[in-house]
Amino acid sequence: MSTATTREYETTKDLDDATAQALHRLLRAMADTKLLLGYHYGEWTFGTPALEAAVANCSLSQSELGHLRLLDGVLKKFFGDDPEAALEDRDAAAFANVTYLDRDLPGWAGCVAMNAVVDFALTELLAALVGSTFRPVRQNVDKMLDEERYHIHHGRGWLRTWAARGDGERAALADQVGVALDSVTAWFGPANEADDALLVAAGIKTRSSGDILEAVRSETAAMATDLGLGLPAPAPVDFAAWTPATRRAGGGGPDAEILGHLRGDRNDLFKRM
Amino acid sequence: MTAETIYEVFARKAHTEELKHVGSVNAADDDLAKAYAWTVYDEESWVEMCVVPRASVIPVTAHGAIPLWGN
Numbered sequence: 001m002s003t004a005t006t007r008e009y010e011t012t013k014d015l016d017d018a019t020a021q022a023l024h025r026l027l028r029a030m031a032d033t034k035l036l037l038g039y040h041y042g043e044w045t046f047g048t049p050a051l052e053a054a055v056a057n058c059s060l061s062q063s064e065l066g067h068l069r070l071l072d073g074v075l076k077k078f079f080g081d082d083p084e085a086a087l088e089d090r091d092a093a094a095f096a097n098v099t100y101l102d103r104d105l106p107g108w109a110g111c112v113a114m115n116a117v118v119d120f121a122l123t124e125l126l127a128a129l130v131g132s133t134f135r136p137v138r139q140n141v142d143k144m145l146d147e148e149r150y151h152i153h154h155g156r157g158w159l160r161t162w163a164a165r166g167d168g169e170r171a172a173l174a175d176q177v178g179v180a181l182d183s184v185t186a187w188f189g190p191a192n193e194a195d196d197a198l199l200v201a202a203g204i205k206t207r208s209s210g211d212i213l214e215a216v217r218s219e220t221a222a223m224a225t226d227l228g229l230g231l232p233a234p235a236p237v238d239f240a241a242w243t244p245a246t247r248r249a250g251g252g253g254p255d256a257e258i259l260g261h262l263r264g265d266r267n268d269l270f271k272r273m
Numbered sequence: 274m275t276a277e278t279i280y281e282v283f284a285r286k287a288h289t290e291e292l293k294h295v296g297s298v299n300a301a302d303d304d305l306a307k308a309y310a311w312t313v314y315d316e317e318s319w320v321e322m323c324v325v326p327r328a329s330v331i332p333v334t335a336h337g338a339i340p341l342w343g344n
Contacts, residue, residue, distance in 0.1 A: 059312035157305030
């Protein structure tokens with residue numbers, strides 16, 4: 001039986017401080033992950049096994065960055081986050097993205113795993129915000145989910161295609177899907193995590209992180225079974241150092257070169273004009 | 274590599290318009306055909322788009338028989 005309140009929140013002023021901070025951290029983590037998803041899809045506009053996949057990745061990159069802009073708008077209006085400062089001025093260790101995106105993807109199998117697991121996990125989280133009691137979030141979710149439908153088609157299509165390509169491709173794919181699942185598991189955090197409990201109790205999220213993760217794992221496992229992908233056993237996650245601010249069990253952050261690309265270091269001259 | 278299928282893409286910009294043929298994509302399965310159609314033919318805000326495997330299109334005229342006056 002659901003115990004979530006049916007109240008609706010127009011602004012963070014209607015929330016208690018702890019719940020508002022929990023929402024801030026969740027949206028920041030989603031925005032950081034969308035940023036890195038957009039980056040990697042953009043990187044994989046070239047070098048895809050099919051021209052259509054290059055066009056698709058370019059489009060998926062644009063939609064992820066569009067979603068980032070929507071989240072930036074909420075983060076700025078309700079939490080005072082400056083989107084430019086969030087990208088330019090934070091240490092790598094402050095980024096709260098899914099760790100699978102911290103480094104260059106290891107080949108096309110990695111890109112497919114990102115699409116089919118990491119992007120899919122974010123979509124499942126978005127689905128848990130449909131009907132959110134926090135109206136500014138709810139108003140943006142439908143548009144994002146509408147676009148994510150094509151991300152899911154692309155991820156599933158390439159899982160099937162790459163798994164059928166050969167033993168080496170299938171083994172690499174199984175390995176990368178396993179790594180991506182482990183990083184998503186760490187990102188969603190420990191069971192009964194305090195921020196998550198507050199957000200679910202306030203009806204801002206309609207499902208707990210544990211429920212969302214279970215859905216991601218079971219759907220991915222079912223597909224892997226159909227495709228003959230022998231996924232590795234889930235790696236145990238030590239949540240002792242995990243915090244909702246970064247959602248990282250083991251510290252770290254995006255690679256310096258990736259952050260340099262994101263910050264447009266090569267265009268530094270123009271930024272100083 | 275999985276064999277690719279040619280899918281014909283149809284779309285319309287408004288519910289009051291008829292579906293029009295807008296192009297085709299090569300894809301390994303229906304999921305990829307949907308993703309490719311949506312991302313390749315994204316020049317309009319379509320209200321409906323669908324894909325059909327070319328092999329499922331039943332020809333009415335004889336293939337390749339282009340009349341002298343064209344078609």
